[in-house]
Amino acid sequence: MPGTKTVRLLKAAEIECRIGTINEKGLSLLLFKDARVDQKILDETYTPLGWRRSHQAIDGNLYCTVEVWDEEKKQWVGKQDVGTMSCSEKEKGQASDSFKRAGFNWGIGRELYTAPFIWIPAAKAKVYQKGDRYATNERFSVKSVEYNKDREITALEIVDAKGETVYSLRQCGSDRNPPKEAKNPGSSGAEAASGQKPASKGKAGTERDAGKSVQDGQEGQGYIGNRKEVVLMAELNRTGVSLDEVLRRYKIGSLSQMTPEIYDRAIAALRQTKPKKAA
Numbered sequence: 001m002p003g004t005k006t007v008r009l010l011k012a013a014e015i016e017c018r019i020g021t022i023n024e025k026g027l028s029l030l031l032f033k034d035a036r037v038d039q040k041i042l043d044e045t046y047t048p049l050g051w052r053r054s055h056q057a058i059d060g061n062l063y064c065t066v067e068v069w070d071e072e073k074k075q076w077v078g079k080q081d082v083g084t085m086s087c088s089e090k091e092k093g094q095a096s097d098s099f100k101r102a103g104f105n106w107g108i109g110r111e112l113y114t115a116p117f118i119w120i121p122a123a124k125a126k127v128y129q130k131g132d133r134y135a136t137n138e139r140f141s142v143k144s145v146e147y148n149k150d151r152e153i154t155a156l157e158i159v160d161a162k163g164e165t166v167y168s169l170r171q172c173g174s175d176r177n178p179p180k181e182a183k184n185p186g187s188s189g190a191e192a193a194s195g196q197k198p199a200s201k202g203k204a205g206t207e208r209d210a211g212k213s214v215q216d217g218q219e220g221q222g223y224i225g226n227r228k229e230v231v232l233m234a235e236l237n238r239t240g241v242s243l244d245e246v247l248r249r250y251k252i253g254s255l256s257q258m259t260p261e262i263y264d265r266a267i268a269a270l271r272q273t274k275p276k277k278a279a
Contacts, residue, residue, distance in 0.1 A: 038103035064098035079105035
């Protein structure tokens with residue numbers, strides 16, 4: 001029966017790092033999962049024949065429904081979500097995104113919503129200026145991750161392509177015995193040691209996106225969180241509006257100072273803005 005099964009937590013090797021924002025002071029990273037991870041975990045939890053997916057176009061948007069077989073009720077139980085556009089391969093991007101979002105509804109990777117704000121200083125991220133923009137050729141990956149009994153991220157270590165640690169976090173009082181699947185098999189077992197609390201509790205990681213160090217539990221004024229940042233970045237990408245323009249408009253110095261109220265106003269304005277190709 002679907003309700004009696006709980007999907008496992010993501011392993012470190014199953015979590016991807018992507019750049020959220022980048023400027024002369026550094027860059028922020030967002031944690032993602034790949035659609036293949038959803039497929040793998042659905043197979044593990046419900047068997048390859050115990051689940052199925054389908055896609056539906058509703059009001060011009062592509063939705064995905066993931067259904068799981070309920071042996072007790074002898075019927076399929078489905079959960080659905082909508083995908084967002086991709087910069088390339090529009091249909092494929094929406095199909096993959098809607099599938100991953102439907103997977104979140106089944107609990108796959110939902111722990112990523114508890115991720116801290118991840119800021120990498122320019123020196124560690126090898127940020128360079130390219131015209132009027134900033135870029136990096138560096139690649140980042142999650143070396144280890146731990147969770148508490150509430151399936152929240154309590155410790156996290158991110159390394160660059162050379163295996164050097166560029167970000168580390170450990171929540172005070174984190175579980176001594178995290179789930180076995182939480183750690184990346186084959187890792188050295190090195191643990192993060194920043195002592196900061198995760199974003200879900202209102203705290204930041206080691207540094208903010210303004211490039212300022214966070215010390216003694218100092219935090220921004222109501223940081224919106226990782227999930228809303230993903231939505232904001234998708235809207236900025238769709239419209240071609242820069243993050244700096246949004247910050248200037250609402251008179252804040254960095255993303256860490258964006259309150260939920262400012263976020264709602266910004267999203268409402270962006271959603272009324274035409275896509276950059278149509279503008």
